[in-house]
Amino acid sequence: MERILTALLLAAALVVVAQPAQAGARLQIRGADISSLAKSEAFGGVYRDxxxxxxxxxxxxxxxxxxxIRLKVxxxxxxxxxxxxxxxxxxKRAKAQGVKLLVDFHYSxxxxxPGKQFKPAAWEALPFDQLKQALYDHTYDVxxxxxxxxxxxxMVQVGNEINGGLLWPDGSNSTWANTAALLNAGYDAVKAVSASTKVVLHLANGGDNGLYRWWxxxxxxxxxxxxVIGLSYYAYWHGTLEAFQANINDVATRYGKPVVVVETAYPFTTADDDGWENIILSPEPYPGYQATPQGQAAMLAKVADIVRQVPNGLGLGLFTWEATWTGVKGNGWDPADPSSGNGWENQALFDYADRALPAMRVLGHG
Incomplete structure (x- = not known):
């Protein structure tokens, strides 16, 4: 009996010891892009737990x-x-909840x-030096x-999915010196406001190692x-999970920088909620992961696990895109067309009854 009691006590102690290790394994960043939230609320969008x-x-x-959270500008x-x-x-709302902030500057x-990096209309005719100053001033101001x-x-992204550079044609990486000058102007603006804020450079196509090494x-x-190196990885567009894992591991170790997936997502349904065709319609967009609440949760858990396994603790975490972009009339994709709809509501973290989906908790405990 004494041996059994000793064994039970030892097992209990091991469980207690294991708990902090499990907590420590949670990703540093368990995030969501909620750029749509302000407009959604203005047009009557509601959210439920x-x-x-x-x-x-x-x-x-x-x-x-x-x-x-991640917010675009x-x-x-x-x-x-x-x-x-x-x-x-x-x-202000996020910080009141103890939630940190990534600001994503599109400079547009x-x-x-990757397919469009259009200058803001107000910057269109500026000579290069003035364009660089405008980028600095805008970044600093916000x-x-x-x-x-x-x-x-x-954290701050200086540009969004800048595979081909930014502020075309001036900042296209067909002229790397110009790309560098613009990105460094953004970096300097970030650090002038707060030296501790981390600057992220963000590319799409997270499974394309050739692109990342070249860039x-x-x-x-x-x-x-x-x-920090930021990646977009959508499993139905950007290659296999294995290719993504190989790339994220390689870039973290090759460049000695932390990595973060600033965009990933997966559908929880094939149904439509706003009369505007969804971008992803397949019942199984990636093999083995169905477009169901369980499939969405499983995909986000898998991406989180890949980031957690990046060597040397360089995997910071991930953001799901776009968590609050539900099917609210008036909150469509085109800012110039109020009649446009949302092709993404089947990939939000809230279902068509506005309730939090299982993926939210999975991500929150990743």
Whole structure:
């Protein structure tokens, strides 16, 4: 009996010892892009926790375990959203919940991604030196306003999915010296506001190792300054999970920088909620992961696990995109067209009854 009691006590002790290790294994960043939230709320969008209780979306995310939000910034969008005004308001709500902030500068009046990096209209005719100054001033202005209201950004993206550079044609990486000058102007603006804020350089196509080696080899050769490598990885577009894992491991160790998946997502249904065709329609967009609440949760858990396994602890975490972009009439994809709809609501973290999906808790405890 004494041996049995001793064994039981030892097993209990091991369980107690194991708990901090499990807690320590949680990712540093368990995040969600909620850039759509301000406009959604303005057009009547509501959010509910998993039990159906209506509340503040930021608080619901925080209570599920998420600890970071991502907010994009456009310069002068047609609808007046995704500007400094909304960033300041949502940041205040996030910080009040103990949630950190990643600010994503698109340096455009609309979406910037690998296929388009259009200058803001107000910057269109500027000579290069003035364009560089405009980028610096815009970056500083938004971040300094955040700092002055007591909600300093924790991380900042200088550009969004800048595979081909930014502010085309001037900042295209067909001329790396120009790309470097613009990105370093952004870096300097970030650090002038807060030396501790981390600067992220963000590419799409997270499974394409050739792209990442080419891009960051050139970045290093041209003296581009940054702290963190950001990736977009959508399993139905950007290659296999194995290719993504190989790439993220390689870039972290090759460049000695922390890595973070600033965009990933997966559908929880094939159904439509707003009369605008969804971008992803397949019942199984990636083999083995169905477009169901369970499939969405499993995919986010898998991406989180890959990031957790990055060598040397360099995997910081991930952000799901776009957690609060539900099917709210008026909150469509085109800021210049109020009649446009949302092709992404089947990949949000809230279902069509506005309830938090299982993926939210999975991500929050990743």
């Amino acid at each position: 998993a039990r159906g209780r209506q509340g503040d979306a930021v608080r619901i995310l925080s209570q599920a375990g998420l600890n970071f 456009w310069v002068n969008p047609a609808d007046g959203y995704n500007t400094k005004t909304q960033v300041l308001a949502i940041a 009046d609309t979406w910037a991604d 971040l300094d306003a955040l700092r002055r209201q007591g909600t300093t950004a924790d 960051f080899d050139n970045a290093n050769a041209n003296g581009i300054r940054y702290d």
